Amino acid sequence: MRDYTTRALDVAQGKGASYADIRIVRRETQDISVKNGIVQTLSLDDDFGFGVRVIANGAWGFASSNRLTEEEIDRVAAQAVTIAKASALTKDRDVEIGPAEVHVDSYATPMEIDPFDISLEDKIDELMSADKEARSVTGLAMAQSTMGFLRETKTFASSEGSFIEQTLVESGLGITVHAVSEGEMQQRSYPNSFGRHQGTAGYEFIKKWDLPGHARGAAEEAVALLSAPQCPSKTTTLILDGPQLALQVHESCGHPIELDRVYGTEAAFAGTSFLTPEKLGNFRYGSEVVNLVADATTPTGLGTYGYDDEGVPAQRTDIVKNGEFVGYLTSRETASQLRKTHPEAPERSNGTMRADGWNRVPIVRMNNVSLLPGEPTLDELIADTDDGIYMLTNKSWSIDDKRLNFQFGTELAYEIKNGKLGQMVKNATYTGMTPQFWGGCDAVCNVGHWHVWGTPNCGKGQPMQTAHTGHGTAPARFRNVQIGIM
Amino acid sequence: MIGKGELKRLADTVLSAASADQTEVLVQGKDLALTRFAANSIHQNVSETDVSVRVRSIVGKRIGVASSNDVSDASLKTLVKKAETIASFQQENPEFTSLPEPLSIREMDAFSETTAQCSAETRARGVGEILEQSRANDLVASGAFSTGTQELMISNSLGVSAYHCGTMASAMTVIMSDDSSGYASSAAQDVNALDPAEIGRIAVDKAVRSANPTSIDPGEYTVILEEDAVATMMFFLGYLGFSALAVQEGRSFLSGHLGEKVAGDAITLWDDGFDPRGSVLPFDFEGVPKQKVMLLDRGVAVGAVYDSATASREPGKASTGHGLPAPNTMGPVPINLFMKPGDASKKEMIASTKRGIWVTRFHYVNPVHPVKTLLTGMTRDGTFLIEDGRITRPLKNLRFTQSILEAFSNVEMLSKDLQMIKMDFGNFVNCAPAAKINRFAFTGTTEF
Numbered sequence: 001m002r003d004y005t006t007r008a009l010d011v012a013q014g015k016g017a018s019y020a021d022i023r024i025v026r027r028e029t030q031d032i033s034v035k036n037g038i039v040q041t042l043s044l045d046d047d048f049g050f051g052v053r054v055i056a057n058g059a060w061g062f063a064s065s066n067r068l069t070e071e072e073i074d075r076v077a078a079q080a081v082t083i084a085k086a087s088a089l090t091k092d093r094d095v096e097i098g099p100a101e102v103h104v105d106s107y108a109t110p111m112e113i114d115p116f117d118i119s120l121e122d123k124i125d126e127l128m129s130a131d132k133e134a135r136s137v138t139g140l141a142m143a144q145s146t147m148g149f150l151r152e153t154k155t156f157a158s159s160e161g162s163f164i165e166q167t168l169v170e171s172g173l174g175i176t177v178h179a180v181s182e183g184e185m186q187q188r189s190y191p192n193s194f195g196r197h198q199g200t201a202g203y204e205f206i207k208k209w210d211l212p213g214h215a216r217g218a219a220e221e222a223v224a225l226l227s228a229p230q231c232p233s234k235t236t237t238l239i240l241d242g243p244q245l246a247l248q249v250h251e252s253c254g255h256p257i258e259l260d261r262v263y264g265t266e267a268a269f270a271g272t273s274f275l276t277p278e279k280l281g282n283f284r285y286g287s288e289v290v291n292l293v294a295d296a297t298t299p300t301g302l303g304t305y306g307y308d309d310e311g312v313p314a315q316r317t318d319i320v321k322n323g324e325f326v327g328y329l330t331s332r333e334t335a336s337q338l339r340k341t342h343p344e345a346p347e348r349s350n351g352t353m354r355a356d357g358w359n360r361v362p363i364v365r366m367n368n369v370s371l372l373p374g375e376p377t378l379d380e381l382i383a384d385t386d387d388g389i390y391m392l393t394n395k396s397w398s399i400d401d402k403r404l405n406f407q408f409g410t411e412l413a414y415e416i417k418n419g420k421l422g423q424m425v426k427n428a429t430y431t432g433m434t435p436q437f438w439g440g441c442d443a444v445c446n447v448g449h450w451h452v453w454g455t456p457n458c459g460k461g462q463p464m465q466t467a468h469t470g471h472g473t474a475p476a477r478f479r480n481v482q483i484g485i486m
Numbered sequence: 487m488i489g490k491g492e493l494k495r496l497a498d499t500v501l502s503a504a505s506a507d508q509t510e511v512l513v514q515g516k517d518l519a520l521t522r523f524a525a526n527s528i529h530q531n532v533s534e535t536d537v538s539v540r541v542r543s544i545v546g547k548r549i550g551v552a553s554s555n556d557v558s559d560a561s562l563k564t565l566v567k568k569a570e571t572i573a574s575f576q577q578e579n580p581e582f583t584s585l586p587e588p589l590s591i592r593e594m595d596a597f598s599e600t601t602a603q604c605s606a607e608t609r610a611r612g613v614g615e616i617l618e619q620s621r622a623n624d625l626v627a628s629g630a631f632s633t634g635t636q637e638l639m640i641s642n643s644l645g646v647s648a649y650h651c652g653t654m655a656s657a658m659t660v661i662m663s664d665d666s667s668g669y670a671s672s673a674a675q676d677v678n679a680l681d682p683a684e685i686g687r688i689a690v691d692k693a694v695r696s697a698n699p700t701s702i703d704p705g706e707y708t709v710i711l712e713e714d715a716v717a718t719m720m721f722f723l724g725y726l727g728f729s730a731l732a733v734q735e736g737r738s739f740l741s742g743h744l745g746e747k748v749a750g751d752a753i754t755l756w757d758d759g760f761d762p763r764g765s766v767l768p769f770d771f772e773g774v775p776k777q778k779v780m781l782l783d784r785g786v787a788v789g790a791v792y793d794s795a796t797a798s799r800e801p802g803k804a805s806t807g808h809g810l811p812a813p814n815t816m817g818p819v820p821i822n823l824f825m826k827p828g829d830a831s832k833k834e835m836i837a838s839t840k841r842g843i844w845v846t847r848f849h850y851v852n853p854v855h856p857v858k859t860l861l862t863g864m865t866r867d868g869t870f871l872i873e874d875g876r877i878t879r880p881l882k883n884l885r886f887t888q889s890i891l892e893a894f895s896n897v898e899m900l901s902k903d904l905q906m907i908k909m910d911f912g913n914f915v916n917c918a919p920a921a922k923i924n925r926f927a928f929t930g931t932t933e934f
Contacts, residue, residue: 031813033813033815035815038577038579038580038581039549039576039577039579040579040813040815041551041813041815042549042550042551042572042573042575042576042813043550043551043552043553043572043812043813044551044552044553044568044572045552045553045554046552046553046554046555046556047538047553047554047555048554048555048556049536049555059528059531060528060529060530060531061531061606062530062531062532062533063532063533063534064532064533064534064535065534065535065536066535066536066537066538066555066556067535079533082606083519083531083532083533083606084531086521086528086531086605086606086607086609086610087521087528087529087531087606087610089528089607089610089611089614090523090526090527090528090610090613090614090617091527091528092526092527093527119575120572120575121575124575124576124577128577141735141736142735144815178735178737180735180736180737180741180857182742183857183858184857185736185737185856185857263524263525264524264525264626264628264662265522265524265525265529265530265628266524266628267524267626267628267660267662267667268524268628268629268630268658268659268660269630269910271849271866274933359534359536360532361530361532363530396852396853396854396862397852398850398851398852398862398863398864398885399850399864400849400850400864400866400883400885400932401849401850401864401866402932402933402934404932404933404934405864405883405885405930405931405932405933407854407862407885407887407929407930409854427854427855429854431885431929431930433932433933461530462520462522462530462630462632463518463520463532463534463632464910464911485862485887485929485930486854486855486860486887
């Protein structure tokens with residue numbers, strides 16, 4: 001690989017680039033799905049290519065190709081410089097990326113069992129078992145169970161002298177079941193919705209979450225939901241389970257702390273952020289029990305890696321400390337920009353730039369943005385709640401383009417009366433404004449309930465990029481929340 | 487651009503190496519570029535060249551799929567063997583009948599040499615026209631200008647051999663002040679049909695007019711939705727309800743209600759991959775020619791779209807040419823939706839409104855209840871109050887929670903012109919009018 005990377009960097013600099021990097025990326029994916037007893041998907045995909053990113057005339061350029069040959073490297077590296085020079089036609093200042101990052105290293109996802117060593121038959125058998133368990137429940141209309149595996153091998157080299165090789169492995173699984181009646185459809189998912197729960201891990205992850213052991217329970221809940229009453233409409237105390245809270249963190253904390261977004265680079269598509277720079281270190285994001293970190297070293301997290309796609313080491317950053325907003329997700333360019341107004345801010349990027357493959361430019365992405373655990377158990381939290389509602393597993397989500405007004409729906413909910421779970425209700429929704437909502441958080445459950453949930457479908461950027469992000473959460477309680485918007 | 491000859495050669499290489507009972511090969515070529523700008527400057531400027539090959543092998547009723555973007559002869563032969571090996575591990579799919587037989591496919595011209603050859607410098611100059619207007623008004627512009635060519639070749643061992651090449655150019659911008667924003671966009675096959683200066687002018691006008699917004703209480707209002715907002719509702723209606731798979735599984739509003747009135751008389755909706763007002767695609771990802779499919783006729787539910795798998799479940803049904811690449815668990819989807827226009831102008835819509843809300847576009851829309859077609863989302867980039875037949879003041883953005891079919895039952899006026907709207911997802915392109923709709927439910931507000 002070194003021959004190719006050296007050639008690309010030499011060509012780019014020879015054409016006038018003041019900075020250049022190249023990423024050579026191979027993604028191998030295996031997808032299996034079983035629906036109502038039939039294998040619907042059995043596919044192996046292999047995607048390979050390289051992308052060259054440069055700064056020339058003080059502006060960015062990027063070009064990519066699926067053909068790794070010397071001739072194509074020359075063409076693409078030169079094209080990236082040409083594009084950068086075109087970008088410079090409209091610039092009002094030169095790009096600055098701060099101090100050099102020079103690392104020669106390698107990283108591989110820690111795992112016990114390589115999922116690509118497990119036979120397809122064994123994987124299909126596991127899914128068929130889950131499917132059979134789910135469909136043994138009378139009244140179920142549809143069961144779909146899936147497994148997915150990813151191996152991404154990538155080489156990063158820069159004109160500053162970095163050369164980093166990484167192999168990231170992900171394993172994921174899930175089952176979704178539907179029950180239908182006239183004008184109604186109810187859904188349950190395990191361990192999480194969005195098709196599957198996923199982590200940077202080997203096949204041990206599949207064994208741990210035991211799909212067949214939970215499929216029947218999910219199916220029974222879906223069928224029961226059909227005859228459950230509608231979620232009431234009122235303002236009350238809300239307890240969220242870990243998976244739903246993970247998406248709440250993702251949408252209302254993870255996105256607004258992306259510093260590129262704060263500076264407007266996503267304004268036309270994903271939007272901007274209410275967490276503007278003057279709020280850094282000077283804004284109450286939530287209550288005293290709210291502590292959030294961005295940590296690319298969290299074991300099994302879907303946002304766990306050795307280096308980001310700018311070659312910056314993975315690290316942990318405080319985001320919200322005892323309710324105060326204290327940190328952003330940064331890139332080399334945005335970290336430099338922040339220092340101009342906040343000289344006390346870190347000089348270097350905290351390593352969150354990731355690209356969705358060889359043909360996309362890296363942008364600031366969440367790694368594992370997590371809510372740190374608190375003290376009570378879930379039983380203690382429910383017992384301490386006189387009147388409220390417990391909502392589980394995301395079904396719908398929406399938030400405004402500054403990440404303030406949100407509305408979520410969940411697959412399942414139970415009323416809480418006098419410290420005990422009451423009747424099941426369907427079509428539960430809740431809505432709020434981000435700082436007020438987190439300001440009403442008065443308890444987070446303990447580490448025994450804390451898991452890193454994976455969000456494998458985070459969209460951002462133009463052309464659209466899909467990122468895999470992780471969020472560690474335990475159930476938490478929120479006061480004075482409006483529920484039941486239909 | 488790779489060209490029909492080379493894509494056919496790749497497909498033939500796969501088919502000649504295949505030993506399965508049936509084999510399908512899908513070859514996709516793309517040459518895409520996008521110039522992105524923010525804070526009145528270009529900050530991302532990218533290009534991509536790629537060819538990928540996807541093989542579906544059928545052994546008896548066992549199906550295996552493999553794909554790669556290494557298109558060397560040796561790799562393609564390995565790919566075929568991989569797909570066949572996967573199929574051999576499979577269990578039988580009793581529902582599978584056959585890959586599609588060849589049908590006559592109408593060739594459609596959807597290619598613009600100007601778009602295919604558009605340079606980074608040309609895109610940058612187009613962006614410059616938008617930035618010039620933004621800077622002149624002390625505003626901040628962001629957006630994207632993209633051009634590209636996509637090629638599609640589908641062949642199978644039963645004789646299907648279909649090739650299509652199309653270009654698409656699009657430009658969009660959001661122009662902002664400290665407390666306001668305006669949006670405009672345009673998409674066309676030929677990049678010369680785009681007018682970046684006009685896009686900039688519209689967005690600047692909205693950004694200026696939406697400064698100093700005030701709040702309004704949530705509730706039911708008459709709305710005038712611009713084309714982008716209507717296209718978003720059409721997209722979700724297609725995705726949630728008009729797939730034969732959703733109908734067959736009982737999770738569509740159409741399930742058990744075909745032939746019934748589900749929307750107002752004004753609403754006629756269809757899917758047409760041949761209409762040059764939209765994005766032309768004459769066949770689907772199984773090589774089946776697209777049919778024009780009527781979905782809603784004057785508010786009556788009259789159809790759904792099918793692929794081979796869903797058609798085989800219903801006696802006498804044929805695919806309507808709406809299949810997606812294998813393996814496809816989503817089912818067929820309409821990706822070229824059209825709504826029949828009305829006879830009103832936007833000025834007439836405003837003039838006829840006693841009290842209402844003008845919506846430029848929606849943000850982050852998602853289904854709350856798919857069967858009821860209930861959506862939630864936010865307004866953004868230009869929301870205004872209408873009083874006594876004229877726009878009186880800008881509004882802070884609102885959250886809506888509204889059933890699409892209920893809204894389409896309350897349409898009072900549709901505009902006489904359709905606008906092509908390129909959706910943010912895949913190759914979905916919808917042609918939509920603006921709409922005046924009564925009793926539209928807003929359920930929340932935000933701070934800007």
